[in-house]
Amino acid sequence: MSLEEVKVDPKQKFLDIYQESANEIKSGSPDYINEIREKAIKQFELLGIPDKKDENYKYTDLNKEFDNGYKMYLSPKNIKFEMNDIFTCDVPDLNTKVILLLNGWYYDRENLIHELPNGALIGSLQAAAERYPDLVKKHYANYAKMDKEGLVAMNTAFAQDGIFIYVPKGAVIEKPIQIINILMDEEEGFTQHRNLFILEENSEASIVVCDHTLSKPNFLTNSVSEIYTGKNADLKYSRMQNEHNGSKQVSNLYIHQERDSRVNVNTISLHGGMIRNNFHVHLGGEGCENTTTGLFLTDKGQHIDNYVFMDHAHPNCTSNQLFKGVLDDFATGSFSGKVLVRKDAQKTQAYQTNNNILLTDDADMKTKPQLEIYADDVKCSHGATVGQLDMDALFYMRARGINKKEAKLLLMSAFAYDVIKTIQVPVLQERIQELVDKRLRGELSHCSSCQMHCC
Amino acid sequence: MLSIKNLHASIEGIEILKGIDFEVKAGEVHAIMGPNGSGKSTLASVLAGREIYDVTEGKVKYCEKDLIEMTPEERASEGIFLGFQYPIEIPGVSMVNFMKTAVNEQRKHKGLEPMSSSDFLKLMREKKELVELNAALANRSVNEGFSGGEKKRNEIFQMAMLEPKLSILDETDSGLDIDALRIVANGVNKLKTKDNATIVITHYQRLLDYIVPDFVHVLYNGRIIKSGTKELALELEEKGYDWLIKDVYF
Numbered sequence: 001m002s003l004e005e006v007k008v009d010p011k012q013k014f015l016d017i018y019q020e021s022a023n024e025i026k027s028g029s030p031d032y033i034n035e036i037r038e039k040a041i042k043q044f045e046l047l048g049i050p051d052k053k054d055e056n057y058k059y060t061d062l063n064k065e066f067d068n069g070y071k072m073y074l075s076p077k078n079i080k081f082e083m084n085d086i087f088t089c090d091v092p093d094l095n096t097k098v099i100l101l102l103n104g105w106y107y108d109r110e111n112l113i114h115e116l117p118n119g120a121l122i123g124s125l126q127a128a129a130e131r132y133p134d135l136v137k138k139h140y141a142n143y144a145k146m147d148k149e150g151l152v153a154m155n156t157a158f159a160q161d162g163i164f165i166y167v168p169k170g171a172v173i174e175k176p177i178q179i180i181n182i183l184m185d186e187e188e189g190f191t192q193h194r195n196l197f198i199l200e201e202n203s204e205a206s207i208v209v210c211d212h213t214l215s216k217p218n219f220l221t222n223s224v225s226e227i228y229t230g231k232n233a234d235l236k237y238s239r240m241q242n243e244h245n246g247s248k249q250v251s252n253l254y255i256h257q258e259r260d261s262r263v264n265v266n267t268i269s270l271h272g273g274m275i276r277n278n279f280h281v282h283l284g285g286e287g288c289e290n291t292t293t294g295l296f297l298t299d300k301g302q303h304i305d306n307y308v309f310m311d312h313a314h315p316n317c318t319s320n321q322l323f324k325g326v327l328d329d330f331a332t333g334s335f336s337g338k339v340l341v342r343k344d345a346q347k348t349q350a351y352q353t354n355n356n357i358l359l360t361d362d363a364d365m366k367t368k369p370q371l372e373i374y375a376d377d378v379k380c381s382h383g384a385t386v387g388q389l390d391m392d393a394l395f396y397m398r399a400r401g402i403n404k405k406e407a408k409l410l411l412m413s414a415f416a417y418d419v420i421k422t423i424q425v426p427v428l429q430e431r432i433q434e435l436v437d438k439r440l441r442g443e444l445s446h447c448s449s450c451q452m453h454c455c
Numbered sequence: 456m457l458s459i460k461n462l463h464a465s466i467e468g469i470e471i472l473k474g475i476d477f478e479v480k481a482g483e484v485h486a487i488m489g490p491n492g493s494g495k496s497t498l499a500s501v502l503a504g505r506e507i508y509d510v511t512e513g514k515v516k517y518c519e520k521d522l523i524e525m526t527p528e529e530r531a532s533e534g535i536f537l538g539f540q541y542p543i544e545i546p547g548v549s550m551v552n553f554m555k556t557a558v559n560e561q562r563k564h565k566g567l568e569p570m571s572s573s574d575f576l577k578l579m580r581e582k583k584e585l586v587e588l589n590a591a592l593a594n595r596s597v598n599e600g601f602s603g604g605e606k607k608r609n610e611i612f613q614m615a616m617l618e619p620k621l622s623i624l625d626e627t628d629s630g631l632d633i634d635a636l637r638i639v640a641n642g643v644n645k646l647k648t649k650d651n652a653t654i655v656i657t658h659y660q661r662l663l664d665y666i667v668p669d670f671v672h673v674l675y676n677g678r679i680i681k682s683g684t685k686e687l688a689l690e691l692e693e694k695g696y697d698w699l700i701k702d703v704y705f
Contacts, residue, residue, distance in 0.1 A: 390543075390545075392543045393543050393544075393545045395505055395506075395527060395543075396539065396542070396543040396545065396597075397545070397553070397556075397557075398504075398526070398527035398528045398531070399503050399504070399527050399528075399530075399531055399536075399537050399539075400531055400553070400554075400557040400613065400617065401528050401531035401532045401557050401560045401561040401564065401617070402528060402553075402556050402557050402560050403526075403528045403560060404526070404528065406556060406560065407528075410545075410548050410552070410553070410556065411545070411548070413547070413548075414545065414546060414547025414548045414596075415547065417547045418547065
């Protein structure tokens with residue numbers, strides 16, 4: 001036997017942690033959840049953490065990112081801070097009740113679930129699993145498939161808490177529900193929260209999710225969100241990623257749409273060291289509409305990787321994807337999107353666009369749009385561009401007296417606006433526009449206080 | 456106002472302008488004519504500061520300043536305006552935002568406060584009428600979806616907004632029907648004062664029926680081969696350029 005130090009494979013490390021802490025992990029969950037955990041950990045053992053050999057992770061080596069000694073949050077640890085000191089919501093018309101997750105745990109331990117007058121529920125997933133087992137059981141781990149994604153399996157094995165939203169049949173939640181994921185600690189941490197949003201038949205809701213780091217240490221997040229939209233339901237979902245550049249996150253979003261439902265998803269990535277977003281959309285009935293858009297603005301050594309899988313399983317559905325990125329300095333990025341039109345999905349309309357601007361020679365972007373079509377009566381298109389700012393437009397503006405820096409900002413802002421205009425909550429759209437302009441000007445940084453007021 | 460001496464300019468090592476000399480004084484209108492590829496648009500671009508062209512020799516003085524040393528935005532703020540032959544479409548940047556930024560950047564350069572929104576909109580309304588520009592166009596992205604005529608009218612509208620000292624209009628007549636041509640020319644004429652000057656670059660004499668030049672220069676192969684008064688333009692219309700070109704070489 002060799003006497004060399006044996007390097008522990010990150011997968012093995014997490015398997016060991018699971019075995020050692022199984023009791024603690026399972027303690028707050030009902031049996032039906034814990035049974036799923038057992039299946040999940042076996043699946044994780046099979047799949048492991050994806051590295052560059054995995055075609056879908058070719059440009060983002062997650063195995064490397066997960067190879068660290070970050071501590072895990074296996075119980076809610078309360079850091080006392082006065083919420084009002086940190087968050088003052090300056091977007092009018094957003095729900096004043098802000099839902100907070102702190103290091104993956106529902107923050108308000110006194111009121112774990114709010115029941116709204118129309119029967120809607122907003123609160124902790126752990127509490128919901130206990131109190132509303134029928135609801136949770138029906139959907140939990142049903143959409144986030146573990147058979148291919150090792151990290152989804154890992155999250156399913158470990159996740160204890162997260163946000164639960166339930167909107168009953170026909171209910172409409174007028175004001176957007178705002179969720180803020182806060183990462184804050186004195187040492188490096190790894191969180192794996194789990195969200196479950198259920199919108200029943202004919203219901204409507206808008207959800208805004210913001211990710212923030214409020215302290216300096218590095219963080220890693222591996223989150224899974226499952227969204228179910230029932231027949232003719234309408235969901236607007238906006239995500240704002242604004243963590244500091246020492247943070248890394250893998251975000252897995254699984255959306256299951258029933259017949260005639262409409263879902264609009266926008267993800268705006270302002271800051272974050274390494275971000276991998278996985279979007280899986282299953283159009284599970286006729287007449288569904290889905291819009292999935294993303295914008296990322298990167299500089300320095302940031303790396304952002306967006307992956308979309310759009311599954312047209314039924315006829316007469318429409319999907320629109322638009323992802324745009326601006327890469328400065330030596331930032332790197334990747335976009336990979338696959339539209340699958342199954343055999344019976346006639347009259348499908350599926351569009352996918354990815355446009356990127358490289359501001360320097362060192363910035364690098366890989367893009368791979370893909371269409372896989374098995375039906376014969378469909379309208380599909382896809383396209384991708386990687387280019388520089390339009391020099392003719394730049395000169396045109398300068399010839400009118402607009403200085404070079406300002407002209408560049410106007411062009412970048414215009415480039416970004418195509419994505420921003422897909423945000424369907426008007427107040428949020430304005431606010432995001434301001435934030436994006438600030439980010440482009442370099443005035444929005446992770447340490448300035450403004451990011452804490454950003455939603 | 457503008458004095459060009461022995462101006463040479465090249466693009467990617469190929470010399471396009473091979474020694475240009477002429478002077479423009481306040482209150483004058485100069486026409487530059489010449490066959491395709493003679494360097495007319497290059498001259499306009501060089502004067503506006505387009506960086507793809509290298510000025511290899513010569514001097515350009517504008518209002519006692521060395522023009523070649525100035526950035527395009529400085530030139531614009533000092534009162535030089537280039538009306539583009541092919542105005543650029545800028546998707547996502549509204550005309551209002553574009554013009555407001557331009558006006559205020561130029562005001563900043565002059566040490567003036569930014570214009571208030573109400574004053575700005577009033578100014579826009581006023582100037583739009585000058586070139587009969589459709590009000591709805593102002594709310595659209597810069598030149599996006601504009602017809603050829605609308606784009607050219609939009610150039611003159613911008614000129615009216617910015618009130619330049621020296622306007623260089625590069626083939627403003629190309630692609631215009633006779634009505635649009637009249638509107639554009641009227642706009643230019645109304646903006647003319649004794650303190651500003653205009654350089655009109657054109658292929659055809661037609662535009663010069665409306666914008667009457669004080670001087671006409673014929674540019675060929677990077678040099679001015681003949682200068683004269685407005686009668687020269689009429690002669691060119693009648694005889695073409697060949698007789699002049701022959702004169703130069705034989």
